Amino acid sequence: MAVTLDQTIAQKQHSFLSRLFSSQTFWVVIAVILACLFLSFATDSFATSKNLFNITRNVTFVAIVALGMTFVIITGGIDLSVGSVLCLCSMVLAVTMHAGYSIEIGILATIVTALAIGAFNGVLIAYLGFPPFVVTLGMLSVARSLAMVASNNTVVFQFGPDHQKLLALGGGAWVFGIANPVLYMIILALITGFVLRWTKFGRHIFAIGGNEHAATLTGVPVKQIKVAVYMISALSAGLAGIIQTGWLGAVTTNLGNGMELQVIAATVIGGADLAGGVGTAFGAIVGAALIEVIRNSLGLLGINAFWQGTFIGGAIILAVLFDRIRNFRRSD
Amino acid sequence: MDRAVREEMDGRDASDAGEPANCCVDKWGGLRLVSVLELANISKHFGAIQAVNDVSFSLEAGEVVGLMGDNGAGKSTLVKMIAGNFHPSHGTMHLEGKELVLHKPADARQHGIEIVHQDLALCNNLTAAANVYLGRELRRGFGPFRILDYGAMYKRAGQLFAELKSETRPRDLVKQMSGGQRQAVAIARTMLSQAKIVLMDEPTAAISVRQVAEVLNLIRHLRDQGIAVVLISHRMPDVFDVADRVIVMRRGRKVADKKIASSSPEEVTGLITGAIEQVA
Ligand SMILES: Nc1ncnc2c1ncn2[C@@H]1O[C@H](COP(=O)(O)OP(=O)(O)OP(=O)(O)O)[C@@H](O)[C@H]1O
Ligand SMILES: [Mg+2]
Numbered sequence: 259m260a261v262t263l264d265q266t267i268a269q270k271q272h273s274f275l276s277r278l279f280s281s282q283t284f285w286v287v288i289a290v291i292l293a294c295l296f297l298s299f300a301t302d303s304f305a306t307s308k309n310l311f312n313i314t315r316n317v318t319f320v321a322i323v324a325l326g327m328t329f330v331i332i333t334g335g336i337d338l339s340v341g342s343v344l345c346l347c348s349m350v351l352a353v354t355m356h357a358g359y360s361i362e363i364g365i366l367a368t369i370v371t372a373l374a375i376g377a378f379n380g381v382l383i384a385y386l387g388f389p390p391f392v393v394t395l396g397m398l399s400v401a402r403s404l405a406m407v408a409s410n411n412t413v414v415f416q417f418g419p420d421h422q423k424l425l426a427l428g429g430g431a432w433v434f435g436i437a438n439p440v441l442y443m444i445i446l447a448l449i450t451g452f453v454l455r456w457t458k459f460g461r462h463i464f465a466i467g468g469n470e471h472a473a474t475l476t477g478v479p480v481k482q483i484k485v486a487v488y489m490i491s492a493l494s495a496g497l498a499g500i501i502q503t504g505w506l507g508a509v510t511t512n513l514g515n516g517m518e519l520q521v522i523a524a525t526v527i528g529g530a531d532l533a534g535g536v537g538t539a540f541g542a543i544v545g546a547a548l549i550e551v552i553r554n555s556l557g558l559l560g561i562n563a564f565w566q567g568t569f570i571g572g573a574i575i576l577a578v579l580f581d582r583i584r585n586f587r588r589s590d
Numbered sequence: 591m592d593r594a595v596r597e598e599m600d601g602r603d604a605s606d607a608g609e610p611a612n613c614c615v616d617k618w619g620g621l622r623l624v625s626v627l628e629l630a631n632i633s634k635h636f637g638a639i640q641a642v643n644d645v646s647f648s649l650e651a652g653e654v655v656g657l658m659g660d661n662g663a664g665k666s667t668l669v670k671m672i673a674g675n676f677h678p679s680h681g682t683m684h685l686e687g688k689e690l691v692l693h694k695p696a697d698a699r700q701h702g703i704e705i706v707h708q709d710l711a712l713c714n715n716l717t718a719a720a721n722v723y724l725g726r727e728l729r730r731g732f733g734p735f736r737i738l739d740y741g742a743m744y745k746r747a748g749q750l751f752a753e754l755k756s757e758t759r760p761r762d763l764v765k766q767m768s769g770g771q772r773q774a775v776a777i778a779r780t781m782l783s784q785a786k787i788v789l790m791d792e793p794t795a796a797i798s799v800r801q802v803a804e805v806l807n808l809i810r811h812l813r814d815q816g817i818a819v820v821l822i823s824h825r826m827p828d829v830f831d832v833a834d835r836v837i838v839m840r841r842g843r844k845v846a847d848k849k850i851a852s853s854s855p856e857e858v859t860g861l862i863t864g865a866i867e868q869v870a
Pocket of ligand 2: 665666667708791
């Protein structure tokens with residue numbers, strides 16, 4: 259039977275299942291589930307509600323920042339400053355509240371700080387053509403140093419009149435006993451997923467990562483969007499900082515040290531491509547989860563904590579290896 | 591042209607401004623008198639490089655103009671200025687008698703100017719439909735709560751591919767597509783709205799003989815609808831097949847602007863290479 263042109267055009271080439279199986283995120287989910295199953299049987303302490311509560315809450319800080327990083331990485335950029343920005347934002351919150359201001363003002367000051375840093379990064383990258391790596395590496399140093407200046411390198415653990423409110427914000431479990439940070443993470447992930455899939459802004463982010471020149475030629479406002487993604491990244495670091503401050507109940511200038519690596523690792527393990535054009539909100543969460551499960555399991559299995567970096571690094575390389583293998587197969 | 595007539599035409603154009611851009615019938619009469627597009631002394635330099643140098647020409651409705659010239663002659667730069675990608679360093683453009691100042695590609699599209707870029711300007715990581723609608727995505731909903739209308743974009747893109755007789759699936763990623771399919775995606779962009787001018791920068795460079803014929807047919811089809819087409823091509827037979835007029839550029843300057851009927855491939859070749867200096 260002859261196939262008409264219209265039939266060919268209407269045909270869907272990939273079924274839902276074939277798409278699922280070729281997605282890296284799917285396999286990482288499987289890996290997380292298998293690891294959890296294994297640990298439940300191999301140890302007594304994994305599947306306890308206390309440990310699971312800890313894991314889910316620990317995941318959130320990296321995951322929230324990874325959501326913001328996903329925007330940047332999809333455009334083909336990178337933001338190395340997130341760990342330091344998280345620290346600076348926490349410190350701004352802590353110092354403001356310590357000085358006697360309300361939690362609202364503290365949060366406002368924090369968000370303004372984050373957006374200003376993001377805008378600074380973004381403008382240098384988008385309008386002045388700086389390489390993202392260099393600008394955000396510089397900011398990594400600047401932001402942490404400013405955090406030290408702001409606090410005179412002391413630990414802040416008294417947050418003024420709204421002290422209890424802040425601790426409840428980060429440390430509470432307001433809905434069904436789910437830790438608040440987990441709740442924030444889910445809400446932010448839903449927003450991120452929605453923006454990436456359903457908005458013009460999200461579409462343009464993918465276009466820039468796919469072919470920036472083409473995006474420019476077709477009239478996508480490339481520069482404004484690039485500034486926006488670095489602002490989103492810094493904002494997500496700021497939000498994570500607020501939540502983490504509330505949870506820890508104290509801020510040191512060490513907070514978020516080296517976090518950028520975990521965040522980038524989570525994003526990449528979850529299926530984002532550092533070359534740009536690919537990435538999902540769900541992937542960022544799943545990637546962060548895998549890292550946390552690895553970390554947690556090492557402790558439970560009695561393996562020396564020094565091995566942590568090796569395992570997380572191995573997971574990154576493995577994730578990218580799968581991606582490479584798929585590409586080889588496709589190009590054959 | 592008679593000045594009085596021209597002014598009258600200008601007046602009518604202004605009063606027509608509120609109407610939808612695609613009321614062609616009325617414009618036909620006017621367009622015979624006022625060119626669709628008129629470039630006057632357009633230049634463009636990038637630093638020390640003079641890419642386009644003092645080029646003037648006009649474009650009539652329903653006319654196909656072949657734009658030829660050696661590599662680096664300034665053809666792409668010229669059409670990019672008309673498409674709002676570059677601002678001219680000097681000179682003015684008029685669209686249907688009114689001064690045309692473009693700040694971005696969307697401005698050009700709003701004025702009914704569409705372009706197929708030389709490198710096609712496609713994003714490999716997006717679907718065919720997403721590429722067709724890049725920069726002017728369809729959305730549904732109200733006010734700030736507007737979301738991408740995937741269904742409508744897939745549907746319309748599919749219709750355009752069928753019109754182009756191209757076996758291109760709107761949901762497929764451009765990454766996996768053949769040269770001809772990619773070309774179809776880039777050309778389909780120009781058919782999204784009722785254009786007045788379509789600029790094609792080497793649309794037949796990477797495609798099969800059969801598909802070249804389709805593109806040339808499409809160009810005739812556009813012409814029959816009263817659309818002005820600029821066709822940049824290195825393929826002499828294509829230009830002589832479909833164009834009414836040929837403009838030759840050499841090192842940024844316009845060196846010829848002739849009716850196809852009164853020229854020949856030999857003459858055009860001579861003009862491109864510089865063997866013939868310039869013709870009126
Ligand atoms: N964005 C740019 N920046 C600097 N120089 C440019 C730019 N675009 C074009 N040029 C220069 O302008 C000149 C004309 O280039 P253009 O692309 O318009 O040529 P062309 O006639 O389209 O050539 P081809 O047939 O190879 O496509 C060339 O010398 C080119 O190097
Ligand atoms: Mg060119």
